[in-house]
Amino acid sequence: MRRAATDTAGGSAAGAGTAVVEASGESGASDEAGTYAIAGARIFDGTSMLGTGHVVIAGGRIVEVSTSGHAPSGMPVHDGGGATLMPGLIDAHMHYLGPPRTDGPRFGVTTEISLVDDPATQQDKERLRRSFAPSPLPSLWSAGWRATVPGGWGSDGAPNVPVLRDGDDPAAFVADRLAEGSDIIKLALEDIGLDGEPIPVLSAAQINGLVAAATRAGVPSVAHVSKVSLARTAIEAGVTGLAHVPVDVELDPDFLDLVRNSGAFVTPTLTLMSALSAADDPARAAVTADPRVAPYLSSGQRDLLGSPWGFEDRGRLKSAARNVALLHGAGVPIVVGTDSGVPGVAHGVSMIVELELLVGAGLSPSAALTAATSAPADFYRLPGRGRIERGHRADLLLVHGDPTRDITAMRDVAAIWRNGARVGRAA
Ligand SMILES: [Zn+2]
Known part of the structure; x- marks a missing residue:
């Protein structure tokens, strides 16, 4: 993939200076990255626990x-x-x-995938993700504007939101997004609005055309879904993944077979499902009140976490968790995402909530951590991310304890490095 190649090749001169490693810094500023070792820790490499050992970092x-x-x-x-x-x-x-944008890295989220944003606000992403210079910001891949129809899901998000009209060429729509800098094509497959009323949605022919154009261009395509029927259409069209788990019915064996055989991943966003049923959201409450977490929450994170959707649909998280268990049991790859930035879900901290909810749904802690590291790197083709491996970028998270045995250890961050430089945790 073109972007992958340029990213891997770039930035070799960065971080070459000698530098002191400030092991105890909580200063909020990143130290300059030099040559140093992290020793004596258990090493989870993105797929499994290697054992206790050391990692040497140089030049990021x-x-x-x-x-x-x-x-x-x-x-x-x-x-x-x-x-x-x-x-x-x-x-x-x-x-x-x-x-x-510093809220993710302060909680160990060093790469973020934005599944809808105004591309005009993301102009520095390619430079940032090629760079090996110390940075408090995450690497970012983004979808830009979603594919939707007039009056459809997200079509009223901003005055300049593009829409796919009857008779428009889906391939031209995809080409326009790629020209704007989209790394991913996101499809909005939702036929019920937030007010519960029916809304127009992309036709099967439009879905097929959009996914085929993304595939030809070599970029991933992902679909927002909440219903099995539209998820099925997306999978049959060949999407790379689903951006939410369907929650309207219990997934049947036929659908599970279809998804597994397609090779698509599913990003459950259980923390969103939890936030949608704010009346019973114990996982979020437990994480955000934990004294190992609470002091590091920024006002922006607190604002998002405290924003209610106003729904009392307490069955949604339960349905979502059951369907995640079915998908995982059927061998469908899970890729962790939170939907942070929407009410009830905040950057960085909500990853901890999501991992705990996934383990609660039946993933082993190691499977959940794989789904938050190497799995997204593989499916979204993110070069040098998601694994502890020679030659990879030194984006690293050190937590006290062993999260492969107890996932709540993820609340207890010891240190974070981005491009080999310490990330300050102060909000
Ligand atoms: Zn979203």
Whole structure:
């Protein structure tokens, strides 16, 4: 893929300077990235636990991963004893709608995938994701505007929202989005508005045309869905993944077979389902009140977490969790995303909630962590992200304890590195 190649090749000169590793810094500023080791930590590499060992970082990249022998001498060492080192998390469903872009990295989310935004606000993303310079901002891939029809889901989001009209060429719509800088084609497949009234939705022919054009262009396509019927149309069209789990009915074996055989992933966004039923949202309440989390919440995060949808639909999270269990049991890949940026769901912190909800739905902690690291990197083809591997970008998260045994250890962040430089946690 063209963007992957340029990203991997770029930025080799960055981070070459010598630097001190400030192991105890909570200053809010990133230290300059130099050559150093993180030693004594368990290493979860994005797919499995390798064991206790060390990682050497130089120039913003991982240059050595070892679970045998001592850390090299002659360089600063960050003591990871008792902690677990993992790749920086990837939130594969979020939106920027106001809060500071530093909120994700401060909670270990070093890469974000925005599934709808105004492309005019994302002009620095390609430069940022090629760079190996220290940055408090995440790497960003984005869908830009979604594909929808006049009067359809999201068509009233802004005055300049493009829509696909009857007779328009879906391939031209995709070409326009790619020209605006979209990395992903997002389809809005929703035929009921937030007020419960029917709304127009893309036809099967339009869906097929959009997905085929994205596939020809070599970019992923993902569909917003809440109903099985529209999810089926999307899967049959060949989408790369579903941006939510369908919740209207219990998934039947025929649908599960269809999704598994298609190779598509599903991003459940259980924390959104939880927020939609705000009256019973214990996971979010437990995470955000935890003294290991609460001090780091920004006012923007608090505002989002405290924004109610105003629904009392308490069955939605239960239905979603049951369907996640069915999908996971059928072997369908899960990719973690939160929908942060919408009411009730905040950047960074909501990843912790999502991981706990996924484990509650039946994923093992290791499966949930894989779904938040290597799985999104693979499906969205994010170069150098999602794995602790030689040559990969040193976007890293160190947490106290062992989250592969107890996922709530993710609340207890010890350190975060972005391009090999410490990320300050102060809001
Ligand atoms: Zn969304």
